[in-house]
Amino acid sequence: MSEGGRRPGHVMAAEMAEQPAVLARLVDRAADDLARVRSAVPSPLAGIMFVARGSSDNAAVFGRYLAELAAGRPAGLAAPSLYTRYHAAVDWHGYLVVALSQSGATPEILTTCQAVRAAGACVVGITNEPASPLADVVDMVLPTRAGPERAIPATKTVTAQFLLLATVAAALGGGGTDHGLAAVPGAVAAVLADPGPVDEAAGRWRDIDRLVVSGRGLAYPAALETALKVKEVTGILAEGISTADLRHGPIAAVYGGSPALLLDAGGPGSSDLAELRELIAGGSGRLDSTVTFAPAPGMPEPARAIASVVRGQQLAHSLARMRGTDPDTPTGLTKITQTT
Amino acid sequence: MSEGGRRPGHVMAAEMAEQPAVLARLVDRAADDLARVRSAVPSPLAGIMFVARGSSDNAAVFGRYLAELAAGRPAGLAAPSLYTRYHAAVDWHGYLVVALSQSGATPEILTTCQAVRAAGACVVGITNEPASPLADVVDMVLPTRAGPERAIPATKTVTAQFLLLATVAAALGGGGTDHGLAAVPGAVAAVLADPGPVDEAAGRWRDIDRLVVSGRGLAYPAALETALKVKEVTGILAEGISTADLRHGPIAAVYGGSPALLLDAGGPGSSDLAELRELIAGGSGRLDSTVTFAPAPGMPEPARAIASVVRGQQLAHSLARMRGTDPDTPTGLTKITQTT
Numbered sequence: 094m095s096e097g098g099r100r101p102g103h104v105m106a107a108e109m110a111e112q113p114a115v116l117a118r119l120v121d122r123a124a125d126d127l128a129r130v131r132s133a134v135p136s137p138l139a140g141i142m143f144v145a146r147g148s149s150d151n152a153a154v155f156g157r158y159l160a161e162l163a164a165g166r167p168a169g170l171a172a173p174s175l176y177t178r179y180h181a182a183v184d185w186h187g188y189l190v191v192a193l194s195q196s197g198a199t200p201e202i203l204t205t206c207q208a209v210r211a212a213g214a215c216v217v218g219i220t221n222e223p224a225s226p227l228a229d230v231v232d233m234v235l236p237t238r239a240g241p242e243r244a245i246p247a248t249k250t251v252t253a254q255f256l257l258l259a260t261v262a263a264a265l266g267g268g269g270t271d272h273g274l275a276a277v278p279g280a281v282a283a284v285l286a287d288p289g290p291v292d293e294a295a296g297r298w299r300d301i302d303r304l305v306v307s308g309r310g311l312a313y314p315a316a317l318e319t320a321l322k323v324k325e326v327t328g329i330l331a332e333g334i335s336t337a338d339l340r341h342g343p344i345a346a347v348y349g350g351s352p353a354l355l356l357d358a359g360g361p362g363s364s365d366l367a368e369l370r371e372l373i374a375g376g377s378g379r380l381d382s383t384v385t386f387a388p389a390p391g392m393p394e395p396a397r398a399i400a401s402v403v404r405g406q407q408l409a410h411s412l413a414r415m416r417g418t419d420p421d422t423p424t425g426l427t428k429i430t431q432t433t
Numbered sequence: 434m435s436e437g438g439r440r441p442g443h444v445m446a447a448e449m450a451e452q453p454a455v456l457a458r459l460v461d462r463a464a465d466d467l468a469r470v471r472s473a474v475p476s477p478l479a480g481i482m483f484v485a486r487g488s489s490d491n492a493a494v495f496g497r498y499l500a501e502l503a504a505g506r507p508a509g510l511a512a513p514s515l516y517t518r519y520h521a522a523v524d525w526h527g528y529l530v531v532a533l534s535q536s537g538a539t540p541e542i543l544t545t546c547q548a549v550r551a552a553g554a555c556v557v558g559i560t561n562e563p564a565s566p567l568a569d570v571v572d573m574v575l576p577t578r579a580g581p582e583r584a585i586p587a588t589k590t591v592t593a594q595f596l597l598l599a600t601v602a603a604a605l606g607g608g609g610t611d612h613g614l615a616a617v618p619g620a621v622a623a624v625l626a627d628p629g630p631v632d633e634a635a636g637r638w639r640d641i642d643r644l645v646v647s648g649r650g651l652a653y654p655a656a657l658e659t660a661l662k663v664k665e666v667t668g669i670l671a672e673g674i675s676t677a678d679l680r681h682g683p684i685a686a687v688y689g690g691s692p693a694l695l696l697d698a699g700g701p702g703s704s705d706l707a708e709l710r711e712l713i714a715g716g717s718g719r720l721d722s723t724v725t726f727a728p729a730p731g732m733p734e735p736a737r738a739i740a741s742v743v744r745g746q747q748l749a750h751s752l753a754r755m756r757g758t759d760p761d762t763p764t765g766l767t768k769i770t771q772t773t
Contacts (some may be wrong), residue, residue, distance in 0.1 A: 128587075138481040139527065141508055147681030154437020161515055163521050165706065167482055169509020174650050174677065175501055178701035183505050187479065211689020246682075302690070303643040303670040310514050325682040330643040332672040337514065337772040338542065341487030342665040348765045350642070361518035425688045432677040 097273055101419035102410055105244035105326075109406050113282040115239045115249050116256050116399075117302060120274050123260045126235055128265035133215050133233055139187030141168040141265065142214075144205050148251045148321060149193035149219075154314035155398065156191060156258030163266035166394075175203045177210040177433055184214035191261055194218070195242065195250040196429045197225025204433070206230040217259050222252045235261070244421045246325050248406050250280065251318060255399045273393025280389035280396040284403045288411070291404060292386045298352055304329055305346060305353040306405075307369070309336040310362030311398035319356065319405025326413040326420035336365040339371070347373055350382070354408070355385035356401045360394035383397035440455035441759035442750055445508045445584035445666075449746050453622040455579045455589050456739075460614050463600045464573055470604035473555050473573055479527030480606065481508040482554075484545050486772060488591045488661060489533035489559075494654035496531060496598030503606035513541045516548040517773055526553035527565040531601055534558070534589040535582065536769045537565025544773070546570040559597050561590045575601070584761045585768055586665050589748050590620065591658060595739045613733025620729035625704055628751070631744060633648065634724045635751035638692055644669055645686060645693040646745075647709070649676040651700030651738035657694065659745025666753040666760040678704045680712070686711075687713055690722070696741045696746070700734035 218231035320333035558571035660673035
């Protein structure tokens with residue numbers, strides 16, 4: 094017990110537990126959000142770009158996959174430093190830009206939004222703070238409405254971003270909200286109700302100082318976010334790597350002894366994970382250091398990917414508690430990162 | 434000594450040493466390459482996308498920065514799995530796509546090139562094997578002409594890719610080959626002639642099992658490539674992170690004890706590194722585990738970024754030798770990765 098009887102990690106755990114309700118509210122709002130975004134999409138559409146840092150950037154990777162699939166035009170991730178450091182002069186006409194910032198206050202995100210909007214982009218801002226400075230530099234705000242987030246590691250605002258990005262992607266396609274979004278709150282609730290697989294992995298990994306986290310397709314952004322959450326709350330060097338990239342060299346770190354977490358959200362990338370497990374077993378016999386999470390079986394892939402993000406939150410939280418640190422307030426981190 | 438009296442790491446070292454000559458040949462060819470690419474750029478240009486994996490993908494990040502700056506249109510990195518796994522139907526008209534593959538034979542790169550070209554993109558292929566299958570699925574090949582690369586870790590083909598991407602970017606801009614390319618062979622030769630800073634760092638880091646490698650702007654792709662090379666030849670879990678992203682959470686791994694390598698290529702991102710060093714010193718007092726490489730001082734930023742890639746090769750090679758492994762043939766890795 095720490096000061097005032099508060100258990101370490103209590104705030105993060107409480108915010109994680111709010112996720113089914115937060116996500117259900119966004120599902121209820123999805124048709125309205127879709128209509129608002131659809132009315133703003135440039136025509137003809139040259140491309141879609143996402144602007145974000147940290148956890149929001151991992152959500153952006155999820156949005157990038159879904160947006161390119163739905164819009165039928167290329168999507169990618171912006172490089173903010175081109176605008177904050179190199180003062181790039183770029184024509185953004187024809188682009189839909191989606192900027193994500195939980196706080197709506199990261200200086201480099203604001204600067205980048207201003208630059209691309211002044212250069213012709215239509216900018217949608219996704220934030221938990223609709224009254225933040227972000228609102229002044231975008232064409233439209235989609236609020237996550239997750240309520241105040243007090244733990245340093247972002248959890249409920251991140252899964253809310255993932256869900257809103259599926260709605261943005263749906264707006265870029267021809268139909269309605271067809272990404273199986275209605276399944277998300279239930280998939281997340283099921284994961285929260287069943288922490289067993291995570292506690293077992295955390296117990297095994299209590300003393301590690303490095304971890305590879307891998308997935309493909311929609312599980313890849315979940316791997317990135319899981320790695321970031323583990324790094325933030327434990328100080329373990331956890332790297333998120335796509336299953337395909339892992340095979341282009343980084344698998345040497347697994348052969349060299351690094352534990353590996355594989356995230357399987359089903360979908361067409363799922364077969365890569367089985368191949369990878371065979372490769373690890375053949376290459377080093379270290380399959381005993383490899384754990385696979387495949388949450389919410391039978392649900393649509395986007396819901397399983399979001400459920401995988403929650404598995405990652407659970408793992409980070411559980412590891413931190415077992416290592417005797419407080420995941421609510423990781424040493425040296427602050428809620429709003431002032432990168433420029 | 435291994436079989437036949439060959440010293441471990443001899444092949445990789447010899448190929449690293451060839452780089453000034455390889456790069457000088459490409460500088461000599463730059464004006465011709467520029468003219469060929471310029472004649473193929475779609476007009477109007479919707480955007481630029483890069484398709485690659487592994488070391489080639491790190492070169493692509495370098496190309497992405499320079500291309501957006503020079504072209505004045507957004508640039509990004511493609512997600513091959515959308516084409517190999519999700520069978521995305523995407524309109525690529527108006528896009529210049531640059532595909533990079535040292536071998537020209539990675540199945541997923543070929544599949545992605547076929548898909549985006551059939552959908553309207555103009556595709557430039559950069560490869561060391563101009564007679565490879567890649568040549569059949571692109572509009573134009575820019576060969577790296579680095580000679581056969583026999584060590585598993587790619588070195589001379591990677592810096593050659595970096596240089597060709599600067600030429601592609603120049604073709605997208607209005608002028609000539611104006612990225613200071615002529616300085617590259619000399620900058621690389623200077624780094625190769627002065628391995629001292631690297632041997633000192635490798636001696637200090639002989640027994641580590643994790644490493645953060647960070648840079649910003651054009652030094653960021655050099656950080657990604659350094660991390661990959663260290664992972665490949667040593668099994669150390671080395672993660673490349675942009676200096677801005679590092680501050681959004683991952684710095685907790687440095688506070689938690691992970692050694693950190695900072696790459697400084699000058700340019701407008703350089704001030705971020707000084708800030709980062711202060712933050713690390715203030716957060717944990719672990720500045721004694723932090724090393725900065727700032728090669729080729731006074732040279733143009735692109736040349737310094739490429740010189741930083743070579744510093745990373747030296748570090749990987751030196752670490753492998755000190756740890757008693759052979760960097761020429763890392764356990765379990767092959768020259769052509771058959772990802773699909």
